Amino acid sequence: MxxxxxxxxxxxxxxxxxxxxxxxxxxxxxxxxxLYVRSETADPEIRNHVMLNLRELEKLDAEWDANILRAHIGRAPAAPQLTTGLPRMRDLVTRLGEAVPEASSPTLDAAYIQLRDAIQRKELLAGQFARHNPPLREALLFLPPAVADLKTELGGIEGALVPAQIVVRLDASLNALLTEILRYNGASSPVLAARIEEILGDIAAQQIAFSPAVVEKMGALIKAARTILEKRPLENRLEAQIAATATGAALDRLGREFDRSFDTVLLERERYRSFLFVYSSLLLVLLVYAAVRLRRSYRIIGEVNHRLQAANENLEHRVAERTAELESQSKQLERLAQHDSLTGLINYRQLTRLLERALARANRRDSVVVIMFIDLDGFKAVNDTWGHATGDLVLQMVARRVEAKLRAEDALARLGGDEFVIMLEEVTSREGALRVAQLALDQIRSVTEADGHPVTISASIGISSARGHAGAARGSAALLAEADKAMYEAKASGKGVFLVSPSAQWRTPG
The missing domain is CATH 1.20.5 (Single alpha-helices involved in coiled-coils or other helix-helix interfaces)
Incomplete structure (x- = not known):
């Protein structure tokens, strides 16, 4: 696969x-x-913190229940005792809520919600209890001393002024009231309430026999007793509802569920840790395999690169050789396009290009450019007598000898056949140009032997010149045409001479 x-x-x-x-x-x-996230080790301290928080909550809850009992029997004020631990209990419940996700499960979440709701319900009921308990507590604390005070009054002057049977009856009613109130406070019932109301009615009926001060005390006693009758059932219901919140059971359930869920998380993370180990081992094997394949690929790539590099170097060498060859051929073609193949002199095309540049420079410098059109005399006889090979040799000798007498900035061109053109720049005088023409004639006449054959040649030279802007405006073609025309006139006048065109322009002496 x-x-x-x-x-x-x-x-x-x-x-x-x-x-x-x-x-x-x-x-x-x-x-x-x-796998890494699921295998992270659970912090054991979380379990310890949760258990410590649960124990502290149990302790605070037990103290809460004890305070409710103290308030029930009137031994301690309700509000301060019942509200002192509330901030700490809320903080503990919040901390438990933060720790529950570490071992989250449906049953654990339900146990936490049960505890949270139970604490909130108990807090609400305890608040109601704290509001209803003070009047009841005051009545419970007031009743025994009030009964004792009335009994003292009955044993004193007040009792002596009242018939004895009334004193005895009231004393018995007071004893019965105190007894029944204590029973009612311990376990209220409608029967006891009716009995107490009967006693209170009897006490109220006997008020007429006593002084206003005693009557006032008896009224306060009756009011306290009826406060107990009113508040005790309500407080008993609140106590029953508080007991029904079952915060202790909720705490126990949360502790058990957290232990079970935390152990499950530990086992699950151990299992994922095993999966991670196996998976990491497989990845390591895969990485080793990939490294081996990669190394092999690199070796193959290196060999291919080496071969490609060698081939590339060979190709570059061949390209360089071919490029040099093409450049050489290009230069040769360029030279052939610009030079005469027989004599090596520039041809007509290159001459016209150089002449245009020379005229442009003459225009800028107000200098003189001279053109000498040369046509060999007697050359046809050489060809006819000794052949074209000898004629070609004569042309080469003429080219070398005339060119050797020119300056570096001057130019000698062969137009074809036995026609040559000399171009001179920066000519300072007409006489200087004529000396060059005479020198060219002398060099041509000096060719008297070629390839062992005697030859006699001369030349007819037509001279034209152009100066500055006016000369440049005439153009190279006009200048060549004037020199050509002067050459034909020189040939017609007897050959072997040079003739200056009437249109020639020279620098004015002085």
Missing amino acids: VAVLAQRVASLSLRRRLQVGGLVVLVLALVLAF
């Missing part, structure tokens, strides 16, 4: 293979991250 997958991957394009490889790496990384 792996081989089939490898073949399928190999058949994909490079872009698709990169996409598949990237997707595989992403999936492997996500799986590794998932």
